[in-house]
Amino acid sequence: MSNLETVQTIYNAFSRGDVETILTFLAEDVDWEYGGTSTDIPWLQPRQGRQGAAGFFAALAAVEFRSFVVKTIAEAGDVVIDLCDYDAVIRANGAEVSEQDEVHIWHFNAEGLVQRFRHKADTHLQWLAYHAEA
Numbered sequence: 001m002s003n004l005e006t007v008q009t010i011y012n013a014f015s016r017g018d019v020e021t022i023l024t025f026l027a028e029d030v031d032w033e034y035g036g037t038s039t040d041i042p043w044l045q046p047r048q049g050r051q052g053a054a055g056f057f058a059a060l061a062a063v064e065f066r067s068f069v070v071k072t073i074a075e076a077g078d079v080v081i082d083l084c085d086y087d088a089v090i091r092a093n094g095a096e097v098s099e100q101d102e103v104h105i106w107h108f109n110a111e112g113l114v115q116r117f118r119h120k121a122d123t124h125l126q127w128l129a130y131h132a133e134a
Contacts, residue, residue, distance in 0.1 A: 003108045004075040007082065010114075011070055019057045023050050027113040032056055034116045041130050044123060053117075063097075064089045071101075080106040095132035097125060 001009070006025055013021040026032075032047040033056070039045070042059035066087040073082040087098045103120035 001112065002075065003078065003080050003106070003112065004073060006108070006112065006114075007073065007080045007106050008070075015068070019054060022057070023054060025114055026050050026053055026117075027109055027111070027115045030114055031116045034118050036118065039123060039127065041123065041126055044119065044121070044126065062091055064091055078108045080108070082106075090129050090132070093129075093132050093134040095129040097129035099125065 010022050010025055013019075027050075029049055030053055032053045033045060036044065036046055042062060043056055045056070045059070047053060047055055066089065068086045068088075069084065071083050071085055073080065082104050083101045084104060085098075085100045086102065087096070089096055099122055102122075105116075105118045105120065106114055107116035109115040
């Protein structure tokens with residue numbers, strides 16, 4: 001399976017809520033949300049290892065996705081980059097958040113597992129939604 005096919009398989013599993021399948025495609029020591037700074041947004045925290053990545057998906061339960069579309073996806077060597085559009089609601093306060101062209105960056109190791117992953121997102125937009133009054 002190519003790295004691009006692996007990312008497509010991960011997104012298919014995501015659409016089913018199948019976190020266990022997603023975790024099988026991650027390196028044991030995956031660097032999840034690498035290079036970012038910590039925020040108080042639970043789903044945008046730097047995390048280490050498969051269990052850290054599992055924590056991302058657990059935190060993401062605070063968000064209800066109305067739509068999530070991977071529009072463009074490209075592979076170059078050990079990196080896959082894609083652009084996603086989504087519309088979502090923060091469950092705790094009902095605030096809506098939408099983003100176009102959120103970038104996801106997937107780095108693969110020699111075994112074909114995700115070694116590093118990062119969202120390039122409008123963190124301010126997400127922060128405003130997360131902190132909106134209910």
